[in-house]
Amino acid sequence: MSEQERRIPEATVARLPVYLRCLVELADERTPTISSERLADMAGVNAAKVRKDLSYLGSYGTRGVGYDVEFLLYQMSRELGLTQDWPVVVAGVGNLGQALANYGGFTDRGFPVGALVDVDPDKVGTSIAGVIVRHLDELPELVASKGIAIGIIATPPTAAQSVAEKMVEAGIGSILNFSPSVLGLDPEVSVRKVDLAVELQILSFYRRRADGPASLGPDGPQR
Amino acid sequence: MSEQERRIPEATVARLPVYLRCLVELADERTPTISSERLADMAGVNAAKVRKDLSYLGSYGTRGVGYDVEFLLYQMSRELGLTQDWPVVVAGVGNLGQALANYGGFTDRGFPVGALVDVDPDKVGTSIAGVIVRHLDELPELVASKGIAIGIIATPPTAAQSVAEKMVEAGIGSILNFSPSVLGLDPEVSVRKVDLAVELQILSFYRRRADGPASLGPDGPQR
DNA sequence: GTGGCTGTGTGCACCCGTTCACAAAGTCAC
């Protein structure tokens, strides 16, 4: 793989975090090297795909041996931009928002909850997981002072669009949308959507169809 | 589209729930018909894709007019298997599990929480959102008595695999996995995975890359 | 009933991603 111009396909990008998690696990148990085949097993994909995916990062493997776990871990973290923390703001402190704020998994992986915002006066001022809930209107100052890069939308669907716009105005360029609504934003803003009901409906479809082919969804590695 | 043999591509299946939500919205505001173009706008995709997707369900449109909202809504619900409720069991009553149990969005869309299970004696016996938490060992009876079809895994990653296996043994054929772990199960079982940290890491990647092309993830419609 | 208009359904070409298969590169034993 040439050093210049190595655009990484979207499908590969979506798998890198999965490999990353496997590598962390391997590093924890002090495994020094890993072959594409074993990594593929762990990640639930096939070996050729692993090799091609990793080759986009560079030729970091050793033929006849495999990949150095620590080294690959470092390179992949760097590529994913995980050598630094990315504070997030969660908008909407309902059931889901509170759960996300309390969910330690984000902070562990470099995405500390830097701020919580809502519009409900009863919620503003309360403290969740050590973070005080602020009013949505304070978003610009919060983003600036806490260096927030990512916005998480956990509001009701009706509020999602306007909250998203306020996030973008405040300088946020990446949004994770948990609300069941389609956002219309400047294409420059990165948006990803997680819709819990949609996932269940997809399962429902395959179940109806005499348990047809399911498992592998269109979105990266499953199982 | 011929009446026989109309296998629906996975990519289309993943979009149907999005169209469905748009149609529900349209029906609520008493819109009688909708064109592929307007539906495409609402769903955040292009019109040709909408028409091709809908054509897999049958020729339900009227040329020069569009699609009858109510009729299409019915057909799509039927195709997705949403004319009946699918009770779910949530395994793991931590932050996420509790939030899911309290989250009304599931019940509204035909996926009532039929049971909650955990292994922590402190949690078993408590009541969340009107459902009593039972021990994981009771899963087979719960599945049978409540007619549970779908299992939701909200346990720590270390427990996910064994919980998933117990679900399958208990007769569950569809699993939604929120834990950050790769499940290895009989391929006949439908599995979908939602990993919150992975989504953030993908956003992190695109942010690092000088705000390159993001937005459209590999998994169906975003924004 | 005729003509014009609107919007569906689909054939086709293209593109992205997956998988196969194999040459090249490196290790290890002796």
Add this chain to the structure above:
DNA sequence: GTGACTTTGTGAACGGGTGCACACAGCCAC
């Protein structure tokens, strides 16, 4: 150093999905 063996990196074939472009069907006005 040589040979056998392992595993990477990648060219090439394949397949699914997307989007264009257009023929055709149905509606409306007169």
